[in-house]
Amino acid sequence: MPFVREEYTIEQPLRAFVFLVRTLGLSPNAAQRLIDKGRMTQNGVKVGKAEELQGKVEITRFVPQDLGLAALFVHKDFCVYDKPHHLLTHPKGLFAHSSLNDALKSTFGVQANPVHRLDSLTSGLVVCARHRQSEQALKNLFLHQKVQKTYTAIVHGIIEQEEFEICAPILVQNNGRDLSIRSVISPKGKSARTYIKVLDRDRVRDRTLLEARPLTGRTHQIRVHLDSIQHPIVGDCLYGVSDEISRCFLESNPRDEDCLGALRSRFLRLMGVPHLMLNASRLVFSYGGEEFCLDSALRAGILAYFYDAPSE
Structure with a gap:
């Protein structure tokens, strides 16, 4: 707890x-x-x-708990975790649910902090500072877009283009109104660019496997941009689905202690898939005069679902 x-x-x-x-x-x-x-x-x-x-x-x-989640990579100044789907990066409010912070602080101490975050629904790489001295320098890498981020996703529908860029301004709502957690495409929003590269197509199940590289850092950027071109990510409970499904997800989203198994089961019943088919797959950056290129082991789960999942 x-x-x-x-x-x-x-x-x-x-x-x-x-x-x-x-x-x-x-x-x-x-x-x-x-x-x-x-x-x-x-x-x-x-x-x-x-x-x-x-x-x-x-x-x-x-008070952090040991989740049994080991860091994927450890440096004297930072570490990198491969965060599972359905796990928060930070605790939300004072609720008793688990987060990546539990694994991080129980291993590296109370000064260790994530320097960026992933949605709870998204799996993949999260960089964490091990102490205060390195925290701001690492945060600045993400703030100033000096980290190349590559995501792997499965989307509904067939994308015929091999590669292209989505440029559409994104407005973050979060005004407390119904479903304002959704970001929206709006001329009032901040500029946003996402590079898309198609990896494979499944015409039988009408799905496309792709890589996405966000060239800016807006809330839900990849999810919003793909939905804006009518190719929402498989398993997205906020974008490309009815308001009723989104409300059902948000109302059932636990605010107290819950295990990942229960979260996955609840999500499967609602969405028909075990998780959002989005993974933060690769991070490339320079720190302390050294180049780092890190890959998520959890990307394999996205690929396995694309190639092995039975027809619906």
């Missing part, structure tokens, strides 16, 4: 910040973050950094 709620009793008046540093052994930065995020309360009320406290207090902290 990643987030736990603990109760402590402060015998003598003590400032909240001092209590966290002295009694719990948190670093000053960690204590400040915990207070800023409102994770220290007294009688259900958030406390301030300089507030003097006495009596019972409640603290909610992230």
Whole structure:
């Protein structure tokens, strides 16, 4: 259970910040973050950094669990995980579900952090900093588009072109309204470019296997762009499906502790496939004067479904 709620009793008046540093052994930065995020309360009320406290207090902290997920690659400054489908990169809110952060922090310590993220539905490569000193430099690689990212996907329909580029601005909604989690193509959005290369076609099952390289970094970019040309990704529960299916997925999406097996079973019942057929397959970048080219082992699952899945 990643987030736990603990109760402590402060015998003598003590400032909240001092209590966290002295009694719990948190670093000053960690204590400040915990207070800023409102994770220290007294009688259900958030406390301030300089507030003097006495009596019972409640603290909610992230306590990572070992998921049995080993890093694919380890460097002295960073590591790379091959994230499975249906696993969040970061915990969402204070719910008790697992995330890649569990595997990362239980192995490399509390200073280790992902420097970018994948949707929970997407499998593949995630780069994580092992300490604060390397975190910003690695984040800048992604922020300034200095990482070449290649995805593998299966889409509905046959794409006849061998390779092409999709250029369409994407607007991130997230305004709290119905299905605003969906990004949309809109002139009000930010410019977005995705390079597409067809790898194979299955005319019997009316599907195309392709590679996608996002040349910009917008939310759900590949999913939105492929849906915009009427070739949504197989297993996408937000794009290329009815509003009813999307709502059903979002309403059944667990916000408490759940195992990956249960998530896969629920998704299979809803979508007819075990997962979204999208994998972050390759990362190429330069760091510390060294070139890195990393490949996802989970890409094999996308290929196996394309070539081996029975006709529907």
